[in-house]
Amino acid sequence: MTDMTQQQGWAAPVPPPQTKKRRKWPWVLLVLALLMVGGCAALIASIGHEVDKESKREIVVRYEVTGDAKGVTVTYSAYSDDDLSQNQVSDVDLPWRKEEKAKGFVKGGTLVVTTGASGGTVRCKVTADGTTHTATADGRFATATCDGF
CATH class of the missing domain: 2.60.40 (Immunoglobulin-like)
Structure with missing residues (x-):
């Protein structure tokens, strides 16, 4: 026995291919981490400058x-x-x-x-x-x- 859908020439509708959505949260986390590292580095540099200045005052x-x-x-x-x-x-x-x-x-x-x-x-x-x-x-x-x- 042959499949009826193939004999009559019609097929079940195929859903359109879904586009894969890119996740944004890893990029947001990366940007936040970079901002935190940069802020900490700036703070440490500022403290180092003040300590050096005070030691020479x-x-x-x-x-x-x-x-x-x-x-x-x-x-x-x-x-x-x-x-x-x-x-x-x-x-x-x-x-x-x-x-x-x-x-x-x-x-x-x-x-x-x-x-x-x-x-x-x-x-x-x-x-x-x-x-x-x-x-x-x-x-x-x-x-x-x-x-x-």
């Missing part, structure tokens, strides 16, 4: 001691180029002043003033990078400490 640290005490001991320290330098001066008559330059990531230090056996009043003041720190001490062997700059 130099500040002036001004130490000052005033008061009526006689023969005080002044100890001061400063960080510069990530190294700590510490100095001490004894039997100082007031007022006393000192300036140092500091650069590097770590800047700052400490100023410690101690009165002697005769007592008196001392006031320390440190100005560094636009900030000022002060402290006062009164009496025998009293200590004023200026730090945190």
Whole structure:
């Protein structure tokens, strides 16, 4: 027996070929990934530039001691180029002043003033990078400490 559709000369309709749609989401993901990588690279470059600039920036640290005490001991320290330098001066008559330059990531230090056996009043003041720190001490062997700059 032969197939009727072939004998009569007609065939079932053939659906038209479907065009394959291209997926867009992989391209969107690729563009987003490239934007994220580029943004991260720009951020890292910007941070690197700021770190380099800060490591080379130099500040002036001004130490000052005033008061009526006689023969005080002044100890001061400063960080510069990530190294700590510490100095001490004894039997100082007031007022006393000192300036140092500091650069590097770590800047700052400490100023410690101690009165002697005769007592008196001392006031320390440190100005560094636009900030000022002060402290006062009164009496025998009293200590004023200026730090945190």
